[in-house]
Structures are given as structure tokens and as C-alpha cells.
Amino acid sequence: MSPETSRREAGFPLSAYLICLQGIVGRELLRFLHQRERFVAALVRPLVWLFIFAAGFRQVLGVSIIPPYTVYVLYEVYITPGLLAMIQLFNGMQSSMSMVYDRETGSMRTLLVSPLPRWFLLSSKLWAGTLVSVVQAYAFLAIAWFWGIEPPLWGYLAVLPALFLSGLMLGALGMLLSSLVRQLENFAGVMNFLIFPMFFASSALYPLWRVRESSPLLYRICELNPFTYAVELIRFALYLRVEPVALAVVFGCTVLFMVGAVLAYDPARGFLARQQHDAGGHP
Amino acid sequence: MAIEEVAYAYGRRQALDRVSFTIPPGRFAVLLGLNGAGKSTLFQLITRLFATRQGTIRIFGHDVLREAGAALRRLGVVFQARTLDLDLTVRQNLAYHAALHGIGRSAAKMRAAEVLARVDLAGRVSERARNLSGGQMRRLEIARALLHQPRLILLDEPTVGLDIAARADILAHVRDLVANDGVAVLWATHLVDEIAQDDQVLVLHQGRLLADGRLDALLASTGAGDAETAFRRLIERPGAVP
Numbered sequence: 001m002s003p004e005t006s007r008r009e010a011g012f013p014l015s016a017y018l019i020c021l022q023g024i025v026g027r028e029l030l031r032f033l034h035q036r037e038r039f040v041a042a043l044v045r046p047l048v049w050l051f052i053f054a055a056g057f058r059q060v061l062g063v064s065i066i067p068p069y070t071v072y073v074l075y076e077v078y079i080t081p082g083l084l085a086m087i088q089l090f091n092g093m094q095s096s097m098s099m100v101y102d103r104e105t106g107s108m109r110t111l112l113v114s115p116l117p118r119w120f121l122l123s124s125k126l127w128a129g130t131l132v133s134v135v136q137a138y139a140f141l142a143i144a145w146f147w148g149i150e151p152p153l154w155g156y157l158a159v160l161p162a163l164f165l166s167g168l169m170l171g172a173l174g175m176l177l178s179s180l181v182r183q184l185e186n187f188a189g190v191m192n193f194l195i196f197p198m199f200f201a202s203s204a205l206y207p208l209w210r211v212r213e214s215s216p217l218l219y220r221i222c223e224l225n226p227f228t229y230a231v232e233l234i235r236f237a238l239y240l241r242v243e244p245v246a247l248a249v250v251f252g253c254t255v256l257f258m259v260g261a262v263l264a265y266d267p268a269r270g271f272l273a274r275q276q277h278d279a280g281g282h283p
Numbered sequence: 284m285a286i287e288e289v290a291y292a293y294g295r296r297q298a299l300d301r302v303s304f305t306i307p308p309g310r311f312a313v314l315l316g317l318n319g320a321g322k323s324t325l326f327q328l329i330t331r332l333f334a335t336r337q338g339t340i341r342i343f344g345h346d347v348l349r350e351a352g353a354a355l356r357r358l359g360v361v362f363q364a365r366t367l368d369l370d371l372t373v374r375q376n377l378a379y380h381a382a383l384h385g386i387g388r389s390a391a392k393m394r395a396a397e398v399l400a401r402v403d404l405a406g407r408v409s410e411r412a413r414n415l416s417g418g419q420m421r422r423l424e425i426a427r428a429l430l431h432q433p434r435l436i437l438l439d440e441p442t443v444g445l446d447i448a449a450r451a452d453i454l455a456h457v458r459d460l461v462a463n464d465g466v467a468v469l470w471a472t473h474l475v476d477e478i479a480q481d482d483q484v485l486v487l488h489q490g491r492l493l494a495d496g497r498l499d500a501l502l503a504s505t506g507a508g509d510a511e512t513a514f515r516r517l518i519e520r521p522g523a524v525p
Contacts, residue, residue, distance in 0.1 A: 010294075011352070011354065012385050013385075015385070015387070016384075016385025017385070019382050019386065019387055019388075020383055020384075020385055022381050022382060023378065023379050023381070023383060024379075024382065024383075025380020026378075026379070026382070027368070027371070027379045027382075029376075030369075030370075030371060030375060031368070031370060034370040034371075035370070085370070107358075107368060109330075109332060109362055110366050110380065110383065110427075112332060113330040113331065113332065113355060113358070113360055113385065114355065114382060114383040114384060115351070115352040115354075115356035115385075116352065116354075116383070116384075116385065117351075117352065118306045120384075189396050196489040220449055264335075
């Protein structure tokens with residue numbers, strides 16, 4: 001067989017890639033529909049913050065007029081973009097946890113032994129997880145509307161690409177983490193050491209100028225936290241504005257985390273290969 | 284499939300030591316070895332879950348590392364651990380697998396009907412995978428492995444945990460594929476009673492291939508009267524490759 005023939009045989013038409021993407025997205029949505037409790041849990045968490053935390057802190061935490069807001073806003077309005085990003089953060093981590101579980105139970109192998117390129121399979125899985133998180137975010141926005149959170153009507157549309165981009169970034173981060181974690185039990189530690197610090201050390205709950213007043217060090221940490229930029233990207237998009245720094249950081253981090261995840265899942269080069277080499281673990 | 288001088292180590296532990304063998308099309312090959320012999324490691328290397336660091340693995344002429352797509356599309360795999368999505372139905376599990384191979388919806392539907400009929404699961408298409416028995420789940424995994432019409436099927440201890448009837452049933456289904464479709468099969472097991480007279484027997488022990496040949500040749504070379512005795516004699520003198 002000539003090398004040219006080999007190359008032709010190895011290649012897949014574009015339609016095969018689309019079918020594969022459709023299949024992976026379809027499976028993720030089916031799993032999501034079958035796990036209704038996951039949907040409810042994903043909504044309850046931010047709603048508790050909105051209904052209880054925000055109501056309690058409304059009088060304590062004053063929010064001055066800062067972009068993108070042009071008038072004084074209630075505290076619950078301020079934290080809504082942070083809660084949208086929170087949904088995506090938890091969804092990204094949950095997806096990665098399910099990847100660790102799938103790796104342990106073996107169903108991840110059916111994905112990894114498929115003939116299409118691994119980077120494409122992982123990217124498709126990432127898109128599928130992000131789509132689920134966007135559905136959850138819109139469900140939250142719909143409920144929040146009844147609570148008086150009413151961004152401009154076009155904001156609901158403008159926030160869509162921001163939600164996709166931030167969802168991709170957080171999903172890619174989760175995917176990268178899933179490659180570092182050898183066993184599911186270890187993932188709880190990662191969740192505690194990553195999710196909560198990421199969420200609290202950001203602009204999700206309080207504006208950064210307030211953080212700077214109380215702790216310059218925490219302010220620096222918040223500035224270095226990519227989650228801060230995801231929150232700001234969503235916040236500005238929801239009010240029909242683009243925050244270029246947030247857009248650049250979120251885009252850059254998405255690419256960085258995704259490249260890291262693809263390399264980590266490469267059997268020859270990645271962390272998984274090292275783990276197997278060290279301990280004979282399963283991919 | 285041609286495996287040449289493949290070696291693999293987990294840290295200092297050598298899992299495979301310069302293993303070489305070939306499986307021609309239409310052959311039922313049994314990879315026989317105790318637990319920890321290196322069978323699963325070899326499967327991980329063939330399916331590119333692990334990267335081959337030493338030696339080469341070719342599937343119908345395609346190097347698994349360098350031409351992974353071309354090699355993997357000819358390969359059907361049934362792993363030792365269950366890999367079905369238990370929340371999805373039989374049909375949805377197959378549709379997902381078809382999509383992973385870039386097979387369109389209508390073609391996937393037709394092929395699913397064919398393979399399910401072959402493994403006697405045609406009446407269970409709408410059933411959730413978790414409602415199937417152990418034997419039925421295995422048959423579904425075999426159907427899934429056949430869906431993209433591979434020319435080589437790898438099965439890693441597929442009868443583990445099944446009762447006698449289900450074991451015989453699975454084995455018969457796979458032998459039927461070899462006889463009627465000319466598919467090559469690599470069947471990893473530690474159960475000697477799964478070997479038939481015409482099978483190519485590969486004995487793997489502590490990462491080394493101790494024997495490669497038909498059962499009668501194995502019996503003749505060890506002077507044993509049955510497969511179990513031949514296997515025991517081989518592994519008691521590791522290093523003696525007939």
C-alpha cells in the first residue's frame with residue numbers, strides 16, 4: 001500500500017466529524033435528561049445564593065455605579081453574572097469528574113479508541129459539556145427574571161457567546177484536571193482546593209475595588225484568577241458591552257487549557273502516560 | 284495484525300518483554316495467560332490507550348501509533364470492564380458508537396439492526412442497558428464492536444463473571460463471526476476450556492510470549508495430553524519458547 005493510499009484511507013470526510021460531534025453532544029444531552037437531579041442541583045445552588053445570600057447581604061454590601069452598570073443596582077443584580085459563571089464552574093468540574101469516573105469504569109475508553117483524532121474527540125466532549133452548562137445558565141436566568149433580575153432583552157442574546165466561551169474555558173480546565181487525577185476519590189480534594197477559592201477570590205460576589213480596599217493581596221489574587229474574567233465577560237455581555245481584557249484572557253485561557261488537556265490525554269506524552277508508567281494505572 | 288518486538292514497563296516492572304506474533308485474517312487466536320501476565324497491557328497498546336515505546340504494532344499494515352485512525356477503524360474492541368452507558372438504551376448505545384466512527388444515522392440504524400439480530404438482541408432495542416443481564420450486556424458490547432464492520436476484534440476476558448450458559452453462548456457467537464465473516468479475533472482469557480483445536484494459541488506469562496501455534500502443536504511440544512497440562516508445563520519453565 002502506497003503512503004498516499006494510506007493517507008487517503010486514514011482521512012475522514014468532514015461529514016464524519018460532524019456526525020461524531022453530533023453523537024457526542026447528543027449523548028451528553030441524553031445523559032443530562034436522564035439525570036434530572038443533576039439539573040435541579042445545578043439550579044438550586046445559585047438560586048440559594050440569589051434568594052438567601054443576596055437578600056441577606058443586600059443591606060450590608062453597597063455596590064457603587066461601576067461599568068457596565070449605569071445606575072445603582074441591587075446586590076442580587078450584581079451577583080447574577082457571578083452565579084451564571086458559578087453554574088459553569090460547577091458544570092465544568094462535574095463533567096471532569098464524570099471523565100475520571102468514565103475512565104475508572106471504562107466507558108471513556110470507547111471514546112479514546114475511536115478512530116477520529118483524539119483532539120477532536122476531546123473538543124467535542126468539551127462542546128457538549130458547555131452546551132449543557134449554557135442550558136442550565138438560561139434556566140437560571142429565566143427563574144431570576146421572576147426575582148426582578150431583568151437585564152436588557154438583547155442582553156439575553158448577547159450573553160450567549162460569552163457563556164459559551166466561559167463554559168469552554170472552565171470545561172477545558174476541568175478536562176485538564178481530570179487528566180491529573182488518578183482516582184475519583186482524589187477529585188473531592190481538587191474540588192475543595194480549586195472551586196471554592198476560584199469562586200470566592202473573584203469578582204463574582206463583590207466588586208474588585210471593594211476587595212482592594214480591604215486586602216490588596218486578595219485583590220492581586222483576584223486579578224490573576226481567570227474565573228474573574230469569565231464573570232466580567234458575562235457581566236458586560238449581559239448589558240450589551242464587550243470587556244476586551246476579559247475576552248482576551250478567557251479566550252487565551254481556553255486555548256491554553258484545551259491544549260494542555262489534549263496533551264495530557266495523549267498516550268505518548270501526557271500526564272496519563274506518566275501515571276501509567278509510574279503505577280500501571282488505567283487511562 | 285502484526286506485533287513485533289513490543290516491550291512495555293510500568294516503572295521498573297516489565298509488563299511485556301519483546302513480544303512478537305501475527306494473526307492472519309479469519310483466525311481465532313487465544314491469548315492465554317494468568318492474571319497479570321500482560322494481556323490487558325497488550326490490549327491497551329494495540330488500542331493506543333497506551334503508547335508503544337518499544338516495538339511496532341500494525342493492523343492491516345497500519346502502524347497504531349503513526350496511522351491511528353486507519354488502524355483503529357479496522358478494530359473492534361470489547362474491554363474486560365463493562366463500557367456501556369447504562370442510562371442509555373440498547374439503540375442509543377449503538378447510535379453513539381456509530382457516531383464515534385462517523386457513521387450516519389440511517390446507515391447506523393441498518394447496521395444496528397443487523398448486529399443486534401446476530402447477537403439475538405433484536406427485541407431489546409428500546410431497553411435500557413442497565414436492565415440487561417450480564418450475558419446480554421456482553422452480547423451488546425460485541426454487537427457494538429461489530430457495528431463499524433471491523434476486520435479484527437479484540438476481546439479482553441469477555442466471559443469473566445458470566446455463568447456457564449452465557450459463556451458458551453458468547454464464545455459460539457464470536458466463533459460464528461470468524462467462520463462466516465472471516466473476521467480475525469484475539470480472545471484474551473485465563474480459561475483453558477475456551478480453546479478449540481484449530482485456534483492459534485498464544486501463551487503469555489510474566490510479559491513473555493512462551494508459545495505461539497495451534498493447540499495440537501502446543502500439546503506435542505510439551506508432551507501434555509490436554510491444554511491445561513500443556514499450559515502448566517509451559518509456565519513452570521518460563522523462558523522455554525517452543
